[in-house]
Amino acid sequence: MKPGPMILQLVAACLACSSHAATAGAEAAPLPQSASTASIDARVQALLAKVKQSLRPLKGGTFDMGDWGNESGQYYDIDPYSRPLHKVTLDGFSMMAYKVTYDDFDVFTDAIGNERIDMDALKIDDRAPRRPAGVSWYGAKAYCQWLGKLTHLAFDLPTEAQWEYAARSGGRRVLFATDNGKIERPRNFPKEWTDEEKEPPLPDVGSYPPNPAGLYGMSENTHEWVQDWFDEGFYKISPLKNPSGPAIGTKKVMRGSVGGKAEIAAMVFMRTGKIPQPMETTYPNEVDWSKRVMVPFPGYSSYIDSNFRCVINEKN
Secondary structure, three states: OOOOHHHHHHHHHHOOOOOOHHHOOOOOOOOOOOOOHHHHHHHHHHHHHHHHHHEEEEOOEEEEEOOOOOOOOOOOOOOHHHOOOEEEEEOOEEEEOOOOEHHHHHHHHHHHOOOOOOOOOOOHHHOOOOOEOOEOHHHHHHHHHHHHHHHOOOEEOOOHHHHHHHHOOOOOOOOOOOOOOOOOOOOOOOOOOOOOOOOOOOOOOOOOOOOOOOOOOOOOOOEEEEEEEOOOOHHHOOOOEOOOOOOOOOOEEEEEOOOOOOHHHHOOOOEEEEOOOOEEEOOOOOOOHHHOOEEEOOOOEOOOOEEOOOEEEOOO
């Protein structure tokens, strides 16, 4: 499945953007001393070409969003967050086939003069060019908006309705966003590991087959930021047309494998909320909890399994 001709034409035209556009919106942040403007511009153009190739279009439509339950009438999700089942109608949009990688995000932070993410000793071993980037919600939002500025297209984080519709390849009733709607380890889902074993690194993007919509890794052992504020009861009042979540909140919705490594956590309708800028303990080895200090992760850094991808919304 490939992007529609109109979006392809628009993105192709924007690949010829001037070198000044590569750092648009970053006037307050100087370029890193170690990277020349010319090399950064070349990396930005290469990233835009990559993004162009990764876009997967999804036609608009209506689907039943949420946990539909099994044939016996029992819900799959033990939490009520994914209920009630409700109809949603979406306009068409295009979504990146892959989660944004560290290589991708490094182009962004280098271009705007920000520090690179997840460079601390605790996460550096998990950092590899083709692994999904561990980013805060604010970093994910900034990246998508940056692409929008460069291309003059409506790039943004997906709403959770868009995310679920895409994971279900246009709203099909499949439990997992795999090539066949099932989990078959290790062919289309990460290999199982025990608590006694060392946790394996996150798989590189594209390590497993895509779902029928051509999207990779939407049912794996990570979770993805979406646009919406989290409200566990929002489905009771969700509008029919293009819902975008509550107007305010304290946590942002995360989709994907939201509850751990178990298969049940990766069902397409599972949802949870996390604060958009994660906090970490500065002195985790301090026995006295009263002396521990919680501070935000530096810059756009986050937990390694807090990932994302962007969409292009149709302009009506």
